[in-house]
Amino acid sequence: MASRSGSNGTIIGLVIFVLATVGLLVTSIVLWSKYDEARKLADAARGGQTEANRKAEEAAQRLGQALTLMVGRTDASLDELRQEFGASENDIVKTMLDKAKSETAKLRKDLDAAGEATKKAEGERDVARRRMDEAKQAYDDALRAKEPEFQEREDAIAKTQTELDQLKSQLASAREEVASAGRAREEDLQSQLEAITGQKNELEARTGDLQRQVDRIRVQPKNAAALVDGHVLASNAEGRVYIDLGRQHRIRPGMTFEVYADAVGAGVDPATGAIQPGKASIEVLKVDETTSTARVTRQQRGASPPVKDDVLINAIYSPDYTYRFFVFGEFDTDADGRTSAEEKAFVIQRIRDWGGTVIEGEALPGDVDFVLVGVEPREPRASMRELTSVEDRRDELEAQEQARERRTKYLDLWNRATDARIPILNWSRLRTLTGDADR
Numbered sequence: 001m002a003s004r005s006g007s008n009g010t011i012i013g014l015v016i017f018v019l020a021t022v023g024l025l026v027t028s029i030v031l032w033s034k035y036d037e038a039r040k041l042a043d044a045a046r047g048g049q050t051e052a053n054r055k056a057e058e059a060a061q062r063l064g065q066a067l068t069l070m071v072g073r074t075d076a077s078l079d080e081l082r083q084e085f086g087a088s089e090n091d092i093v094k095t096m097l098d099k100a101k102s103e104t105a106k107l108r109k110d111l112d113a114a115g116e117a118t119k120k121a122e123g124e125r126d127v128a129r130r131r132m133d134e135a136k137q138a139y140d141d142a143l144r145a146k147e148p149e150f151q152e153r154e155d156a157i158a159k160t161q162t163e164l165d166q167l168k169s170q171l172a173s174a175r176e177e178v179a180s181a182g183r184a185r186e187e188d189l190q191s192q193l194e195a196i197t198g199q200k201n202e203l204e205a206r207t208g209d210l211q212r213q214v215d216r217i218r219v220q221p222k223n224a225a226a227l228v229d230g231h232v233l234a235s236n237a238e239g240r241v242y243i244d245l246g247r248q249h250r251i252r253p254g255m256t257f258e259v260y261a262d263a264v265g266a267g268v269d270p271a272t273g274a275i276q277p278g279k280a281s282i283e284v285l286k287v288d289e290t291t292s293t294a295r296v297t298r299q300q301r302g303a304s305p306p307v308k309d310d311v312l313i314n315a316i317y318s319p320d321y322t323y324r325f326f327v328f329g330e331f332d333t334d335a336d337g338r339t340s341a342e343e344k345a346f347v348i349q350r351i352r353d354w355g356g357t358v359i360e361g362e363a364l365p366g367d368v369d370f371v372l373v374g375v376e377p378r379e380p381r382a383s384m385r386e387l388t389s390v391e392d393r394r395d396e397l398e399a400q401e402q403a404r405e406r407r408t409k410y411l412d413l414w415n416r417a418t419d420a421r422i423p424i425l426n427w428s429r430l431r432t433l434t435g436d437a438d439r
Contacts, residue, residue: 256435
């Protein structure tokens with residue numbers, strides 16, 4: 001809009017300038033005529049025509065002013081004036097004036113057209129302004145209608161932020177409480193560790209005494225003949241051995257025996273309390289009613305193979321009595337340094353295969369013949385300095401406490417069995433007594 005208004009002002013200014021120029025042109029021509037006439041009169045009446053000279057000078061001055069106004073200098077000729085205004089040599093002032101009027105009329109027509117265009121543009125501007133006002137009013141109305149919803153959302157955000165701040169504060173407090181409790185627990189466990197360390201030293205000091213007591217109560221029958229369970233009936237070169245024990249003697253396939261030349265050779269080693277190894281070991285393969293067939297599983301170097309009348313011994317087997325075993329702890333039957341539930345189950349099944357009865361539990365019953373213990377629990381020796389977090393130190397202390405508890409139960413059971421003079425065996429000793437151990 002501003003551009004069109006500027007154009008209208010330019011046209012009006014141009015029209016005024018043209019009219020002024022035309023007026024100046026007419027004045028200039030008139031003055032030039034008078035000047036020319038005065039100059040002629042001056043030439044005719046030179047020397048006494050002072051008034052004519054004055055008028056001529058005045059006309060020349062006015063002409064110079066007109067020329068200065070029109071072309072910017074006073075020495076312009078008539079040809080230069082015609083060239084300036086685009087007039088031909090034959091054009092007179094009237095012709096030049098008519099041309100100026102024609103140009104003025106054309107300019108006025110253009111001015112009127114520009115005025116009409118301005119009015120039209122102003123009308124469109126008013127329509128656009130009215131639509132803009134309507135759109136702004138609709139936007140303001142919509143904004144006012146949404147203000148309650150916006151306020152509700154702002155309130156919800158403020159409430160959520162408050163709750164979040166509260167939760168952060170509660171979380172920080174909870175963390176501090178947990179850390180404080182962890183430190184207190186660590187101090188308590190450390191105190192327990194120191195107390196248990198003292199107990200451990202005392203228990204280790206008693207271990208030697210307990211071992212010596214166990215050695216005194218091992219299976220050591222005074223009469224070697226009492227250990228004899230059966231005899232060899234015959235044997236062959238293929239390593240088959242026939243014995244006088246069968247189904248009616250509660251013999252099962254898989255049972256093992258140590259073979260001795262006689263009962264005297266089945267004595268007990270006074271240094272270790274263990275039964276002396278026989279000249280061979282056999283395993284039952286086939287069981288009949290009163291006899292069984294076995295195979296040789298071990299032959300002592302330099303000894304003769306089993307022959308008729310050799311004696312058979314399995315320290316936990318008896319043809320007319322069922323031994324009761326109390327099994328306690330964790331077992332490592334394959335000597336790989338790891339215990340498992342499967343290995344303990346294997347031990348239990350092995351005892352049953354040899355004709356024994358198994359009793360499990362935590363409390364030692366009073367009517368058992370043997371106590372079979374697993375691997376002796378060891379105390380963990382992890383350095384607490386290697387653990388950095390409170391949780392890791394707490395877990396390590398709890399693991400040590402549980403290990404010491406298992407060891408304490410193990411030693412307590414050992415003490416009760418010792419006091420009750422019940423023979424204590426481990427897996428290795430059990431295999432030796434039954435002829436199942438590899439030598």
